[in-house]
Amino acid sequence: MKILIVENEIYLAQSIASKLMEIGHLCEISTSIKDALKDEKYDAVLLSTNISGQNFYPVIEKHRNSIIILMISYISNDTVTNPIKAGACDYIQKPFMIEELMRKLRHLNDFKNLKKENETYKEYVTNLFASAQLEPIDKKTKFPLLIKTNFQKHADALVFHYAQMSNETFTFISLTQGNAFEKITRANNDELLYVIDLQNLKRSEKIKAYTVLEGKRAIICSTDPNEESTFSVLEINTESKVLDQGDVLSIDEYVKYVIYHFQNKFPDTELSKKLGISRKSLWEKRKKYGINKKK
Known part of the structure; x- marks a missing residue:
């Protein structure tokens, strides 16, 4: 990390910089607020709040996109509360161990990266489901809830919208995963689960x-229109087929869609011929996609 140390006690600043550089960080020292305002970017700023007669708030404003840790001699509104309200991230009280400072830097850097990643995913998901005009899941709906749909994306949109409106997160589980049942069993009963690929299970597995x-706050999705269940059921049936939804499917997605939806309509010989593949390839693709042929 590139770190700016703003501290007028030069011996202390050099000591901190030396220890940080020993473990691979690049450090610069500013002994005045004016020096700390140069037009340069830093991953983190260690800001002393007791630089005599100098207003340190411009440093917080200048480097507000950096991780700012206040180095304080005592805790008060002036040294902690107000600077954090202004944009600082955390504080550490002098004297401190370098290990404690590094722990805070790692934690804040991880938080910053995860926050940015989460914002990116939210924007992507919002854009992905923008065209799905569906009636939202009623907050009074009884769980577990089974969604039967001919288009997986519609169920995804409903679940993401429900979680967003409920201001909660959910755990995603595909029933094709080897540890799916274990993950469901371990989940707390008040934890929201989104479970997909029910249609790919054999009857005994279902x-x-x-x-x-049973008893879980789970939303389960199946693309089998004939799925039977004792759970609450929400059906989403669009007149248009998946290929009319405005999405361009990859070859793999197209083959998977055709195999699942037409394997009971055509014998393997005819289905493989329509797909332009051998029966052996058809068997291999079933295995790859986790599709079980119903008997």
């Missing part, structure tokens, strides 16, 4: 899935 999902 019975097991229903058993472990």
Whole structure:
């Protein structure tokens, strides 16, 4: 990390910089507020709040996109509360161990990166589901809830919208994952789960899935229109097929869609011929996509 140390006690500043550079960080020292305002970017700023007669708030404003840790001699509104309201991230009280400072830097850097990543995902998801004009899930809906739809994306949109409106997160589980049942069992009963790929399970596996999902706050999705369940059911049936939804499918997505939706309509010989592949390739693709042929 590139770190600016704003401290007028030069011996202390040099000591901190030396220890940080020993573990691979690049450090610069400013002994005055004026020096700290130069037009340069830093990953982190260590800002002393007791530089005599100097207003340190311009440093917070100048480097507000950096991680700012206040180095304080005592805790008060002037040294902690007000600077944090102005944009500082955290504080550390002198004298401090360098290990404690590094712990705070790592924690704040991880938080900053995760926050940016989360904002990016939110923007992407919002854009992805912008075209899905669906009636939202009623907050009074009884769980577990089974969504039956001919378009997976619609169920995804409903779940993301429900979580956003409820101001909560959810755990995503695909029933094709080897540890899916274990993850469901471990989940707290008040934890929101989003479970997909029910249509790919054999009948015996579906019975097991229903058993472990009983009593959970779970939303389950199946693209099998004939799915039977004792849970609450929400059906989303659009007249247009998946290929009319405005999305361009990859070859793999297209093949997966055709195999799942037409394997019971055509024998394997005819289905593989329509896809332009051999029966062996058809079997391999079923295995790859986790599609079980219903008997």
